[in-house]
Amino acid sequence: MLSQSYLLDAPAGLAQKVRRIISQRKHINPRRLRFAATLGELDFDQLDVVDIILELERRFHLTIPDEVPLRTVGDFVSCVAAQHGGSQRPVA
Structure with missing residues (x-):
């Protein structure tokens, strides 16, 4: 699992954008996307995970290595926050 400290350090706007992307790709109400929610709880299959990775x-404008364990919504946020560094702006 990725360092949870990135969840604390991640700008709120970044976390919201990641959750919004996940919400749109899977057609889930963003309120259901708690950081601790596992992908299994949300009925994500491997194709869903790949789609979300590609969209993120x-x-x-980053690369998420195949070796990165993504088991929860918070893992996606942590991964983006770790690579994003706050210096780049996401494409709308």
């Missing part, structure tokens, strides 16, 4: 990479 496109929007934030």
Whole structure:
């Protein structure tokens, strides 16, 4: 699991954008996307995870390595926050 400190350090706007992307890709109410919610709880399959990864990479201009364990919504936020560094702006 990725360092949870990135969840604390991640700008609120960044976390919201990541959750919004996940919400749109899976058609889930963003309120259901708690940081601790596992992908299994949300009925995500491997294709859903790949779609979300590709969208996050496109929007934030980053690369998410295959080795990164993504098990929760918070893992997605942590991964983007770790690479984003606050210096880039996501594409709308």
